[in-house]
Amino acid sequence: MGHSPTAQSSNPVVLQAHEVCKTVMMSAQPLHILKSASLQVQQAESLAIVGASGSGKSTLLGLLAGLDVPTSGSIQLLQHKLEKLTEDQRAQVRAQHVGFVFQSFQLLPNLTALENVMLPLEIVSSHDVKERAVAMLKSVGLGERMQHYPRQLSGGEQQRVALARAFVCEPDVLFADEPTGNLDTDTGERIIELLFQLNHNRKTTLILVTHDRTLAARCDRTLLMSAGELAAAS
Amino acid sequence: MNTTANTSMLALALRMLKRDWTSGHMTVLLIALLVAVTTHTTISFLTTRIHNGMEAQAASLMGGDLVVSSPRPTPDAWREQADKLAIRHAQTLEFSSVVFAGDNMLLSAIKAVSDHYPLHTPLKISDGAFEPEYSSDRGPAAGTVWVEKRLMAELNVAVGDSVDIGDATFRVEKVLTFEPDRSGNFYSFVPRVMMHWDDVPATQVIQPGSRLDYYAQFAGTAESILKLREAISAQLEPGHRILTVHSQQRTVSGALRRAEGYLRLASLMAILLAAVAIAMGAHYFSRQQFDTAALLRCFGLSSRQILQLFIWQLVSLALLGGLLGGALGWIFHFVAIAMLASLLPANIPLPSLLPIATGCLLALVLLLGFALPALTQLQRTPPLRVLRRDLTPAPLSRQISYAFTLGLVTLLMAWYVKDIVLIVAIVGGVLGAALLTFALSAIFMRLLNVLGKTSPVSVQAGLRNVSRRGVSTRIQLLGFGLTGMAMLMVILVRTELISTWQNQLPEQAPNHFALNVLPDDAPRFESFLQQNQVVSQPLYPVIRGRLTHINQQAVQQAASKEDNDPGERDAPEALNRELNLSFAPDLPSDNRLLAGQWWNEMPASDERLLSIEERLAERLQVKLGDELSFFVANQTFSARVVSIRSVKWESFQPNFYMLFRPGDLDDLPTTYLTSFHMDASQKGLLKALAQQFPAVSVLEVDAILARVKGILAQVSAAVEFILLFVLAAGLTITIATLITTMPERFREGALMRTLGATSRQLRLQQWSEFFAIGLLAGLVASAGAELARIALYWKIFDLSYTPALWIWIIVPPLMGLLIGIAGHWSSRKILGQSPLIVLRDT
Known part of the structure; x- marks a missing residue:
């Protein structure tokens, strides 16, 4: 089946998925994680994909971000057809256009907050790496904790570092996987606030996966993932 | 990839290296590398200097750094060349x-x-x-x-x-x-x-x-002598012979040869230990980097760039380790030289700085060779790991990885020791130990589980851990096992080398030779020595004769064969000089029969029979059954070779190239010789002896003996000193091995504490786990060391092999205890750490 939920505004389309399927073999039996999912996202739009645990929403996020390839179907991120690219070419696309925020923060424990934020800039060998990272950390309110290691920071602070790291490269599209999943309600709300503020200021396209209804409600659009199938949320 | 990108990759690698450095993930790798390079450079500097010292002493025994003998005057051109080289x-x-x-x-x-x-x-x-x-x-x-x-x-x-x-x-x-x-x-x-x-x-x-x-x-200087030697070698004519330290003084050369072999063995062991530690450190480091690699790929680095990044890190680390280790080696070697000062000749020239360069090269080879297989895994980290932490990169195929490592070890050894037998022995030992590890560990783990059934619950849990962590246990076993094997070999060989040297020159070693004792004087001479409490060897009959033919072919022709191949010759002067022929009813106590039979095992016959010393037999290409002809006192006679013996020339006891059956030399003019020990206080007896037996010539060899003893003492001390380094390397590596398995233990310990386990229970569990690993590693070490020792003794050190049964009894429990203590010590923090912090960190 599969809907093709489209956006309302007239902004250019930055991401388009067409009948994307993902099947893996489990004990010699095919397991269909995604069944013909299609969607379209426009520039500066925010899209939430909600669904129960195990519904396939993180798998879809990985495919949309080019971290994995679909079994069938096509995904176009900006002008790149992801399924036609090699892993290294997809890496290049990620480097140029994509940012990530994860449920488990994925900060490197042996790097300070500042070094964690500097890392993606160093990879694309930008100028003023340190200055930009410092400014970014200040903008998420961690100006005083830049030299702290992740283990010295609270969960909310760690996620703020992760947000700073995601936005510092000024990505065209930001993918977030359960960004509030590991946080208590209050902290989660503050992080949501920050995320949307940054998103708004920078005109970033935001695609997030969550089962947090409050978070989903903040987005322009919500899609519901259920047993590998995608539908427009009511 | 262009240069700018390369440069930025290097810059990124250096920054990451600096950050990883502060995190401590690289500490194990760097410590292992430092141990390896420091040991290598210390041993290289030290052996070069000791070697120079020993060569200098030996050179003085020979009369020069380079000596050429000739039956004719030697060409003046040689001396002109020497003048040009300031020799x-x-x-x-x-x-x-x-x-x-x-x-x-x-x-x-x-x-x-x-x-x-x-x-x-x-x-x-x-x-x-x-x-x-x-x-x-x-x-x-x-x-x-x-x-x-x-x-x-x-x-x-x-x-x-x-x-x-x-x-x-x-x-x-x-x-x-x-x-x-x-x-x-x-x-x-x-x-x-x-x-x-x-x-x-x-x-x-x-x-x-x-x-x-x-x-x-x-x-002259070693360098100039080498040049001159090359020049002279090219101009050698038949009859010219370059004498070397090895060809001149059997006792000294035997000791030198064994010491060199030993020092090479010790260096090799240190390097092998380091290689094991580096592979372990890299494995640990690599596991710590999975998330980093996934994240970097997520941020857009290609797999090639990931590999480049880690290679740059390794190269920088190798350079750092090489230089730092080289500097440490330079310092340590001075400490060693100071310790050995009284044994070494004064003013041995400083060694060249070459070991620092080879140390850097070694660091590079070790890191790239032993760490790269683990790090190539990072290159294959799926970027999706950022979403699914259960995704780990596929490791390099085990067969490829093992074959690569083994190949590299062999190459490393070939570069380092240039001794095929030593390499085969060690590779064989290591392979044997590895196979044994995997074969024994499966059986042993089952046995542990069965044994565990009757033990306290905590011990059971510990023993179960050994088998549960299958791969990790085997890697640890191999690490500990190889460390144990290397140290055992070094200790066993050292103990036997030194005792062989000491036995070779006992306190009462003969220091006088009495020659030309006439048959009529013989009984009186023996009783003279006895009466004066002089410890002496029996009187050996001596008949002076010249070897003329081998199987009816004149010996001079056989000799000329040798001259076609000028160079280092260990050939005794037996071919041209008169030989001391002797006869004996029994095989002398320090001789060994290598081939053929002794007289008493043979039927009576009319022909003359003789036994020949092995090296002379080899030189002359004499086999059992050959007929040798001699010229003695205007008569010629022949005898058949019925046995080949090895002779301990270094024993300072009378020994003979040719021994005949008693009775076969009866009709020939015979005198007797013996050797005896005389203290300085007994020296007065010599005068009485000279008066009573005017025909007897007494040769005093005290001076030679003293020199030989000095050299042996020096070599033994060097051997003991270098043993310390190998021990230190082994210890560091054992601790490094433990550190690499610590994160998992930390997490488990914290979990168990959260679930209510007491400190005593945890301690017991740790102890039983480490003791079991140590015990099994001890078995592996004993087996590996024995295998390698058989080959080594047989070929390199010329020592006779006797199985060391005691190691099987002592080493496994001892290693169990040591690993138990070390393991308990290194994981003691588990007991003190708040479980919450551990669980949050991991």
């Missing part, structure tokens, strides 16, 4: 001649020496038979001779008297008491007369057909 040189000529003093005459060993003789160690002389001795760095002046005391007694001359050699008359100027380069043939019993080189023509004793030994001696 000092001297010439000596040795021949026998009768010396006359009035009506008395005596066959003497004449040595004519040129102006710059001696090149190394001074001669010792005295102004009269009973005057104190002193050193002299030149030989006698023209027109004078220096003579040994024995000659003065037999010819009844004193300092100032005249003696005649051929047509020339000389004044006896000094008494010669010590000659550093007197050839190692202890059986040359005619007294020495030393004269000046320029006086030789005047004596007119040099006639065609005379038996002459010319020696061209050279002394």
Whole structure:
């Protein structure tokens, strides 16, 4: 089946998925994680994909971000057809256009907050790496904790570092996987606030996966993932 | 990839290296690397210097750093080349001649020496038979001779008297008491007369057909000597022989050869230990980097860039480790030299800085070779790991990885020791140990589980952990096992080397040889020694004879075969000189029968039978059943070779190349010889002995013995010192191994504590786990060491192998205990750490 939920505004389309399927073999039996999912996202739009645990929403996020390839179907991120690219070419696309925020923060424990934020800039060998990272950390309110290691920071602070790291490269599209999943309600709300503020200021396209209804409600659009199938949320 | 990108990748690598450094993930890798490089450079610097020292001493025994012997005068071109290379040189000529003093005459060993003789160690002389001795760095002046005391007694001359050699008359100027380069043939019993080189023509004793030994001696820097040696080697003619330390002094050379072998073994063991540690450190480091690699790929680095990044890190680390280890090695070697100062000759030149360069190279090879297989895994980290932490990169195929590592180890050893037998022995031992580890561990783990059933619950849990962590346990086993094996080998070989050396020269080692004991005097001579409580060997019959034919082929032809292959020769002078033939009913106690049968196992026969020493047999290509012909006192006779023996020449006991069956030499003129030990306090007996047995010549070898003992003491000390380094390396690596498995233990410990386990329970569990691992590693180590030792003893060290059963009993429990203590010590933090912090961190 599969809907093709489209956006309302007239902004250019930055991401388009067409009948994307993902099947893996489990004990010699095919397991269909995604069944013909299609969607379209426009520039500066925010899209939430909600669904129960195990519904396939993180798998879809990985495919949309080019971290994995679909079994069938096509995904176009900006002008790149992801399924036609090699892993290294997809890496290049990620480097140029994509940012990530994860449920488990994925900060490197042996790097300070500042070094964690500097890392993606160093990879694309930008100028003023340190200055930009410092400014970014200040903008998420961690100006005083830049030299702290992740283990010295609270969960909310760690996620703020992760947000700073995601936005510092000024990505065209930001993918977030359960960004509030590991946080208590209050902290989660503050992080949501920050995320949307940054998103708004920078005109970033935001695609997030969550089962947090409050978070989903903040987005322009919500899609519901259920047993590998995608539908427009009511 | 362009240069800018490369540069930025290097910059990123360096920044990451710096950050990883502060995190401590690289500590294990760097410590292992430092241990390896420091050991390598210390041992390289030290062995070079000790070696130089030993060579210098040995060179003084030989008379020069390079000595060429020849039956004819040696070409002046050699000396001109030596002058160009600023090499000092001297010439000596040795021949026998009768010396006359009035009506008395005596066959003497004449040595004519040129102006710059001696090149190394001074001669010792005295102004009269009973005057104190002193050193002299030149030989006698023209027109004078220096003579040994024995000659003065037999010819009844004193300092100032005249003696005649051929047509020339000389004044006896000094008494010669010590000659550093007197050839190692202890059986040359005619007294020495030393004269000046320029006086030789005047004596007119040099006639065609005379038996002459010319020696061209050279002394200079190692580098220049090497150049000269190459030049001379190209110009060698038949009859020329380059003498080396190894060819001249059997006792010294045996010790040197074994010491060199041992030092090589110790270095190799240290390197192998380091390689194991580096592989472990890299494995650990690599596991710590999975998330980083996934994140970096997520951020857009290609797999090639990831690999590049880590290679750059490794190269930088190698350089850092190489230089730092080199500097440490340089410092440590001074400490070692200071410790050995009393044993080493003064002013050994500083070694070159080459070991620092090879240390850096070694660090690079070790890191790239042993860490790269683990790090290539990072290159394959799926970026999706950022979403699914269960995704781990596929490791390099085990077969490829093992084959690569083994190949590299072999190459490393080939580069390092250049000794195929040693390499085969060690690779065999390591492979055997690895196979054993995997075969034994499965059985052993099951056994542990069965045994565990009756133990306390915590012990059961510990033992279960051993088998539960299958791969990790096997890696640890291999690490501990190889460490144990290396240290065991080094310790076992050292113990036996040193005891062999000590046994070789017991306190009561004979220090005198008595030659020319006439058959009629023999019983009286023996009782004289007994009465005076002199410890002596039995009297051995001696018949002087020349080997003329082998299977009816003249020996001179056999000899010329050798001359076609000039160079280093260990050939005894047996071919041209008279040999001491002897007979004995039984195999001498320090001889070993290698082939054939001893007389008592053979049926009676009329033909003459003989037993030949193995090296001479090899040189002459004599086999069992060959017929050797001898010329003795105007008669020729033949005998059949029925056995081949090994002989311990270094025992300072009378030994013979050719031993006959008793009765086979009965009709030939026989004298007897023996060796005995005489303390300094007994020296007075020598005079009485000379009076009662005027025909007997006594050769005092105290000086030679003292020198040999000095060298052996020095070598033993060097061996012991280097053992410390290998032990230190082993210890560091054991601890490094433990650290790499710590994160998992930390998490488990924290979980167990959260679930309510007491400290005692955790301790018991840790102990039983580590003890079991140590026990099994001990078994692996014992097996590996025994396997390698069999091969080593057999081929390299020339020691006879005896199984060391005790290691099987002592080593496994000992290693269990040591690993238990080390493991408990390194994981003691688990007990003190708040479980919450541990669980949050991991």
